[in-house]
Amino acid sequence: MSGTAERLLDLAEAHIRDRGYAGFSFRELAAEVGIKSASVHHHFPTKAAMAKAVAERYAKRFLASVEAKPDESPDDAIDAYRGAVRRTIQQDGRMCLCGILGAEAGALPPEVTAEVGSFFRRCIEDLAGRVRGPDAYARAHHVIATLEGGLILARACGDIGAFDRAASALYPSTDGRVS
């Protein structure tokens, strides 16, 4: 993967996370890295292929960032996910890449839809194994859903505090109060 290709992925990811799949174009990306749009097709043959590459890279990076620590508690695992998602919106006020693409599922090429589905299944599988207990799967779904929805609220309200309030109720033991 060349340096130019990586920069293109960076820019495409930023645009998708802010404006969705229709929110980036080869021409715009090309201008931002200082080449012509035809040259972008040398790195990624089609828009769908590029979006798929963005999603693959995002999934790999995100899953690495929530990796389990030895002897963690279920609340530690939940907090790893909460922290990872919060960092994304704190850095640039944008959505989770797969969150916005999941919402736009009806507008996506099949290979992108598949990558997004794979991302969420892997997150849930991983998290369910770390929270354990009889309701592990429901709990994993609940955590991921709350975090994705919290991003929507924060963006719609223009207030990152909305994400924090939504996520605070993820720890029933403290009932929303941080010790």
Added chain:
Amino acid sequence: MSGTAERLLDLAEAHIRDRGYAGFSFRELAAEVGIKSASVHHHFPTKAAMAKAVAERYAKRFLASVEAKPDESPDDAIDAYRGAVRRTIQQDGRMCLCGILGAEAGALPPEVTAEVGSFFRRCIEDLAGRVRGPDAYARAHHVIATLEGGLILARACGDIGAFDRAASALYPSTDGRVS
């Protein structure tokens, strides 16, 4: 509001909920109701104005559908929201209109963003008043976020059961088990 204008709103709403703001065009809507795109501008001057009208109508309808019942419990209120959101995805597998638009906030004209923010603030204000208690606002944020994120999961996984699993943990008293 003429019959044609209502049908245009219906179609625009369906397309936005499936594919986002960029997922509907005046030409496509016109073809679906059997007129020309120029005629759509007679009913709605711009695309932004039309999307705003869609959001206004959606907010009014949704808030009416979750109206408080006399002597309801906090869990009744949460269930009213859960049921209203679940019905939307059950009917056609699509997102909440304001959920997908909130995710796409970076791509929206300002008047649409404003309407989406207003929708979520009204939902949270209403729900917080009905769950009561010291953490009412955090709890209201949490419920709305979980439901919106649950829609994303259901669409990404192609399984409405993902929404139900995410929402099941919304009732701590039963810990995910339905009595």
Added chain:
DNA sequence: GTCTATAATTTGATAGAC
């Protein structure tokens, strides 16, 4: 309210030179 016609722009993609 609807039409024809059209402007001005943007888009994804390709062919072929260097």
Added chain:
DNA sequence: GTCTATCAAATTATAGAC
């Protein structure tokens, strides 16, 4: 790997007739 040149299609929007 990047370029020029170009295509075919789609988009939002407007002017003005009926």
